[in-house]
Amino acid sequence: MRGTAATAGGRMSGPYLGCIADDFTGATDLAGNLVRAGHRTTLTVGTPAAPAAPAAQGEPADAVVVALKTRTVPPAEAVAAALDAHRGLAGLGCTRYWFKYCSTFDSTPEGNIGPVTDALLEATGAPWTVACPAFPDNGRTVYQGHLFVGDRLLSESGMRHHPLTPMTDPDLVRVLAAQTRHRVGLLPHHVLRAGDAAVRAHLDAVTGGGARIVVTDVLGNDDFPPLVRATRRLPLLTGGSGLALALPPPRAHRTGSGPDPDGAARIDVAHGPGAVLAGSVSDATLDQTAYARRVLPSRKLPVASLLADPEGTVAGALEWARGHAGPRPVLLYSADDREEVRAVQGRFGAADAAEAVERALAACARGLLGSGFRRLVVAGGETSGAVASAVGIERFRIGPAIAPGVPWTAAEYGGRTVNLALKSGNFGGEDLFVTAEDALVTGGLHA
Numbered sequence: 014m015r016g017t018a019a020t021a022g023g024r025m026s027g028p029y030l031g032c033i034a035d036d037f038t039g040a041t042d043l044a045g046n047l048v049r050a051g052h053r054t055t056l057t058v059g060t061p062a063a064p065a066a067p068a069a070q071g072e073p074a075d076a077v078v079v080a081l082k083t084r085t086v087p088p089a090e091a092v093a094a095a096l097d098a099h100r101g102l103a104g105l106g107c108t109r110y111w112f113k114y115c116s117t118f119d120s121t122p123e124g125n126i127g128p129v130t131d132a133l134l135e136a137t138g139a140p141w142t143v144a145c146p147a148f149p150d151n152g153r154t155v156y157q158g159h160l161f162v163g164d165r166l167l168s169e170s171g172m173r174h175h176p177l178t179p180m181t182d183p184d185l186v187r188v189l190a191a192q193t194r195h196r197v198g199l200l201p202h203h204v205l206r207a208g209d210a211a212v213r214a215h216l217d218a219v220t221g222g223g224a225r226i227v228v229t230d231v232l233g234n235d236d237f238p239p240l241v242r243a244t245r246r247l248p249l250l251t252g253g254s255g256l257a258l259a260l261p262p263p264r265a266h267r268t269g270s271g272p273d274p275d276g277a278a279r280i281d282v283a284h285g286p287g288a289v290l291a292g293s294v295s296d297a298t299l300d301q302t303a304y305a306r307r308v309l310p311s312r313k314l315p316v317a318s319l320l321a322d323p324e325g326t327v328a329g330a331l332e333w334a335r336g337h338a339g340p341r342p343v344l345l346y347s348a349d350d351r352e353e354v355r356a357v358q359g360r361f362g363a364a365d366a367a368e369a370v371e372r373a374l375a376a377c378a379r380g381l382l383g384s385g386f387r388r389l390v391v392a393g394g395e396t397s398g399a400v401a402s403a404v405g406i407e408r409f410r411i412g413p414a415i416a417p418g419v420p421w422t423a424a425e426y427g428g429r430t431v432n433l434a435l436k437s438g439n440f441g442g443e444d445l446f447v448t449a450e451d452a453l454v455t456g457g458l459h460a
Contacts, residue, residue, distance in 0.1 A: 015415060028106065033081065033102070033133070035082075035112075037394060045418060048412070057077060057080065060097050074101075085395075099136050117146070118185055131193050150255065153253065187437060192345045198222070280410050281422070295393075311344040312344070375403035409422040413453065
């Protein structure tokens, strides 16, 4: 392991955990769960090039999460970006690393989960690592290496319709084996629950037989502590954010005082109008949009209009939003239901339709923040990446959770504090868009 995160007296001088996320909502997802476990956490967009900023209240960060946009780029490009992020995190003094991908194992047949994991194994010097996408709080579990979304296999969930990374095979050992040059093993649930000695013996046998990536079964949060103990000496972890809930922060090790999630989650709350930008067409986001349209002022940005007259459509949406700003957020969205999504993708193509929505909502975000809006909820990984890139915010402080995997953040924009929540399309209950601001009222700092 590389770098040094502690002084001789035992006081942390920099972050000990460096995390590399393959999209922006995944980055906030992991950062939010680290905060829930008591880690003071900072999120940066792209490779950090300077010492990590305090995560909260002037205290140094325990963890730094780097948000990349590499889930669907060519594998070589994803590998290069991940290695660049690793070098930046090592320069901050990180001694342990986490490659974060989606709890639904979103990927293409060629990658990028396998190729990036291979590269980080070599970069960190890890003898082996785990692949643990499970996040039971959001219904993602793994049994016998097969990924479930709720009570459905991944291949029977809404993920089979994803426009960019449709997931049609729930067998993660098989999916990952096609992407990596290393042997893939499995830590089955009955071994995981048989005690630490049994887990160690099984992992020794699997990795001794040549496996360098081990897919882990997880059926509930009680399965995470044995995994944390079994992997505590590994310099590299990979997976979703669920495992972070069982990872104690370094302060707990040093003081025995335990985690302080309330302290870790303190952020400033911006005052002013808010908006919801829904670019995802996942089943969960479509349900959230339908619910919110009954309660919030809403305006649709049809894909056909965005392709025919993108500037005019965005300008009209911004004028409408400014005219409807008030105590409740306004909603800008791109689709009503699954039938419309299929029709749009069939007419315009999935990639072109998605790109048009991302560009438009990114332009809306920039226009809204520039005209006094202070809080944005953004739904969709690709949309969130486009928004974060468009507004140029490079560092976020992680705050209270709206739902599992969906935290509020605070950042500086134009010399003012703004709050953003970057939501994976599949996360949250149907009322999330309507109730999101409640978490800021109860969990933030009000100047």
